[in-house]
Amino acid sequence: MGQVQGKVVLVTGAAAGIGAAIATTLGREGAKVVLTDLDDARGEDVAQSIRAAGGEALYLHQDVTEEARWAEVMGEIDRRFGRLDVLVANAGIAIIVPIIEMTLEQWRKQTAVNVDGVFLSAKHGIPLMRKSGPGKPSPGGSIVMISSVAGLRGSAGLAGYSATKGAVRLFAKSVALECAGARDNIRCNSIHPGIIGTEIWEKMPGERRNAPIDANAVAAATVPTGQLGTPQDVANAVLFLASDASSYINGSEIVVDAGLMA
Ligand code: NAD
DSSP, X not given: OOTTTTOEXXXXXXXXXXXXXXXXXXXXXXXXXXXXESOHHHHHHXXXXXXXXXXXXXXXEOOTTOHHHHHHHHHHHHHHHSOOOEEEEOOOXXXXXXXXXXXXXXXXXXXXXXXXXXXXXXXXXXXXXXXXXXXXXXXXXXXXXXXXXXXXXXXTTOHHHHHHHHHHHHHHHHHHHHHOSTTTOEEEXXXXXXXXXXXXXXXXXXXXXXXXXXXXXXXXXXXXXXXXXXXXXXXXXXXHHHSXXXXXXXXXXXXXXXXXXX
16 A cells, blocks of 8 residues: 555646656555646656556646646546645746846746746645545645745845745745645645756756756755755655655645755
8 A cells, every 4th residue: 555545646847857756656656646747748758657657647738827727627637536635836947047137027937937836736726625634535635835945045046946935935834824724624835855956957057057057066066965866855755745644744844955954
């Protein structure tokens, strides 16, 4: 019996990196996984690999910034499964640029994905999660929001990103307070990864904005162990928060950074 056996789970940004590892891990542990992303080919591949390993997975196209699509995705989950037990708001982007060079368009784009997308996940996810109350396979719902160590302190060059991830941290705590108690029985926690080896680093322009950032070099220079984290390191923490083993953990934050913030 898996650690999240029978739970219906939604993971946004699940086609790559941390989201793909979360979806795969929860699928392996018995969850029925709904994956959403912009990248349909890779999203379908991840869903297919979960099914090939004997799990249950459904991929849906979704831009997390579009509210109308959120309503459609929740409708589809309701039709297929009749409930939602775990929501992992993972989709995010990072734009690295000095404040005085950042355009308002860049600021708004990053905020739209990292903050609006997370807000919309809760707004549209909570009503369906209320169906996962006591007596169902789960003693209640669990929302996991992927913030960052950049949501715990400022970051030169990543000011906009830090602002969005700090917002996610306090939004998660607010959701936790609003959804605690008998009616909702939904927990909400944030995870703050450190330097994790994914394509997000390659997508960011480098310091001179003509070369990708070498995440290994960043980890070697900043992480006490010198090591780059893996998407699996983050997925392991999500699995814990998604499972009933964390049923007394609410409004909290888990830092997955090998001591970077210590
Ligand atoms: P990634 O770029 O490898 O994957 C992000 C996924 O999100 C991609 O599949 C992308 O298509 C999808 N996505 C982007 N915009 C979207 C949108 N509007 N709608 C739906 N999907 C969208 O990045 P990652 O490193 O796996 O990051 C996942 C999360 O972890 C992000 O929230 C990121 O901020 C956070 N994070 C990453 C690190 C790190 O070092 N990699 C550290 C801290 C926090």
